[in-house]
Amino acid sequence: MNGRHNQIFMRRIISVLYLLTIQVLLHAQNECRQTDYILQSKLVSPPYNTVTAAANTLNIVARDIVIPVVVHIISNGSTDFVTNEQVYAQIDALNRDYNAANGDRLKTPSYFLGRVANCGIRFELAKVDPGGNLSTGIVRRKTAVQAFALDDKVKFNDRGGDDAWPRDHYLNIWVCPLISAISGYASVPGAREELDGVVINESVFGITNRNGINSLGRVAVHEIGHWLGLKHIWGDGYCGDDGIDDTPQQKSYHKGCPSGLVTSCGSDPGGDMYMNYMDLTDDACRYMFTEGQKKKMLGLFEPGQARFPLLSSGALSAPGNPIDALWGNKDLKQGSVANIGLSPVPATTSLRVELLETGTVPGSRLLVYNIVGQPLLSVPVTGKVVQIDISTLKSGQYLLKVENSGVPASKFIKL
Numbered sequence: 001m002n003g004r005h006n007q008i009f010m011r012r013i014i015s016v017l018y019l020l021t022i023q024v025l026l027h028a029q030n031e032c033r034q035t036d037y038i039l040q041s042k043l044v045s046p047p048y049n050t051v052t053a054a055a056n057t058l059n060i061v062a063r064d065i066v067i068p069v070v071v072h073i074i075s076n077g078s079t080d081f082v083t084n085e086q087v088y089a090q091i092d093a094l095n096r097d098y099n100a101a102n103g104d105r106l107k108t109p110s111y112f113l114g115r116v117a118n119c120g121i122r123f124e125l126a127k128v129d130p131g132g133n134l135s136t137g138i139v140r141r142k143t144a145v146q147a148f149a150l151d152d153k154v155k156f157n158d159r160g161g162d163d164a165w166p167r168d169h170y171l172n173i174w175v176c177p178l179i180s181a182i183s184g185y186a187s188v189p190g191a192r193e194e195l196d197g198v199v200i201n202e203s204v205f206g207i208t209n210r211n212g213i214n215s216l217g218r219v220a221v222h223e224i225g226h227w228l229g230l231k232h233i234w235g236d237g238y239c240g241d242d243g244i245d246d247t248p249q250q251k252s253y254h255k256g257c258p259s260g261l262v263t264s265c266g267s268d269p270g271g272d273m274y275m276n277y278m279d280l281t282d283d284a285c286r287y288m289f290t291e292g293q294k295k296k297m298l299g300l301f302e303p304g305q306a307r308f309p310l311l312s313s314g315a316l317s318a319p320g321n322p323i324d325a326l327w328g329n330k331d332l333k334q335g336s337v338a339n340i341g342l343s344p345v346p347a348t349t350s351l352r353v354e355l356l357e358t359g360t361v362p363g364s365r366l367l368v369y370n371i372v373g374q375p376l377l378s379v380p381v382t383g384k385v386v387q388i389d390i391s392t393l394k395s396g397q398y399l400l401k402v403e404n405s406g407v408p409a410s411k412f413i414k415l
């Protein structure tokens with residue numbers, strides 16, 4: 001008898017513990033898993049370090065920064081959890097916080113108030129898809145996947161998700177069910193193109209979601225901060241460094257809603273900046289980027305930097321020309337395509353095109369497009385080697401296609 005009573009007692013304890021664990025998980029929903037994601041996927045290619053290092057030293061030129069957005073909503077329910085209204089609300093929230101239009105920024109402690117930045121970055125849903133067709137900027141897909149993880153399956157059609165749109169023209173946001181406690185994660189500048197973008201748990205996307213502590217759309221604000229090169233405010237280490245001058249060192253992340261002076265590493269008389277978007281505090285308790293963070297983010301929009309191509313995206317223009325002639329040929333490498341050889345790389349005044357196979361016939365033409373698909377040059381194919389005069393082209397990236405050939409377009413760079 002005693003043994004049985006003990007068993008029942010133990011079972012009760014276990015179920016109470018189980019319930020407590022569930023509670024903790026629910027309350028711990030605000031988990032940005034950026035560090036795990038980066039460590040796991042090793043997706044940063046070498047240029048990342050040079051890109052970010054260079055970005056820090058640039059003088060920022062004032063310019064109008066508008067980021068076209070595509071939201072991929074991956075749903076496994078019979079009805080979509082995330083409505084279009086939630087998408088609009090999320091975009092509004094991004095514009096609010098990236099333009100210091102959030103009233104709660106005035107709650108910033110006086111010591112830090114002078115550091116609050118208006119980043120001047122706007123977000124807008126795309127108006128055309130990569131093929132140049134009219135789009136709402138919202139793509140919906142059904143999936144059999146119960147919950148996605150940090151493995152990026154959500155970014156591929158054939159793995160239950162949805163393929164990225166070209167990152168030179170769009171910010172990709174995937175909204176999906178994520179395994180417990182992950183609120184989101186982001187690729188950092190320099191990631192592989194097909195992985196570029198941010199992933200947000202459907203339960204914390206938008207502003208009136210199921211999760212009370214993330215009801216202001218600030219998980220996306222935070223993740224896009226990573227996508228724009230920001231690290232966590234605690235530098236992902238004990239009193240770590242986030243590489244930003246005007247954010248104090250702090251011991252670790254904060255959860256919930258701290259108040260008053262909290263000092264952990266003693267580096268700044270103002271204490272920890274737990275109200276920064278790059279901490280993990282509740283949405284209602286984080287409400288500022290600093291001038292230093294702004295400078296870091298805007299640096300990525302300078303020529304040659306990771307987000308510069310977005311400034312000439314065609315994603316917000318009228319339907320018509322393809323946004324990206326490489327769409328559908330994402331595996332292409334610059335200057336080397338199935339059966340065309342291009343040289344030199346990069347080219348200056350003349351581009352040598354070698355037709356390596358007989359997929360083309362005399363009489364067809366070589367067409368040169370700019371990156372938004374406008375035709376610029378048309379040169380007849382006269383033999384296996386064609387020399388194209390590109391001296392009239394401005395410096396930049398171009399696409400070359402063999403007319404009526406089925407040969408995929410090839411990218412080249414004119415210096």
Ligand SMILES: [Zn+2]
Binds near residue numbers: 033
């Ligand atoms: Zn994070």
